[in-house]
Amino acid sequence: MPALENLTKGDVIATRTIGINRADLIRYAGASKDFNPIHWSDATAELAELPGVIAHGMLSMGLAVDVVTEWTNDPTAIIDYQTRFSAMVPVDETTENFDPARPFENPYPGAVLNVTAKIGAINQETHVVRVDLSVTNPSDDDARVLTRAQVQVQF
């Protein structure tokens, strides 16, 4: 864990760019048991009048928090994590230079998330630090994918 006294509100503690492929959606569907076909079937997404196959909101939420886990070096320090889902993330099927033997290493991801984590608040009495996550989609005018994404970290 970083030292509490060295933290200042507004500090950027981490940034990360995360690619998402169709294979990631399939893997998340299997791991989470959320098999809603809007996350893997183009025909279903079209019938549901969506902009395409979209990422699970919970996939974006789960991907984004990892910068905080890495920063604390202790996932159990994360005592609360909340967000609103404010923009869908369409994930294109991309096949250029794609090696079918390595479905998770697609060089041209079907979607990208830009994550920035900042210190939002420091409670000196409870030793809880709020980390605010910005999660945006550069393919969608930097639309905010998550809104009020807040992680409470117990120091």
Added chain:
Amino acid sequence: MTVDLTGREYPDVGPYHVGSEDIRNFATAVKNMHPLHHDLEAARAAGHKDLVAPPTYLVTIAQRAEALMVNDPEAEVDFSRVVHADQRFTHHRAVVAGDELFAQATVTSAKELAGNRLLTTATEITNADRAPIATITSTLLIRG
């Protein structure tokens, strides 16, 4: 107008046996590669009896409890029109492989907004001793 579901409590779902391969699979799917989720020796060295679940892992259990509402005929949820509106995890204690968990969902809010419906559930996750593990809040938006 559909039935007002506010306050409706669904029965406990469980026991759900948290397995180490399930934790590894979930952690890999959300690219959470911290050793506590993958490496038993690292988890034990940090004082845990087994692999530690990632911060959003409990959604897999909470959604089983929430499914009772989604499948409740009186809720009239068309799954193809469901969008996830918000989600919150409040952790009371760490989840590790070997835990046996139960999940119980209650509808805390049911609203109509601009032709859409918003259904919010609070799901209490407890362990085999019925001690609190986490509270998980989720809102589904059903597009009108």
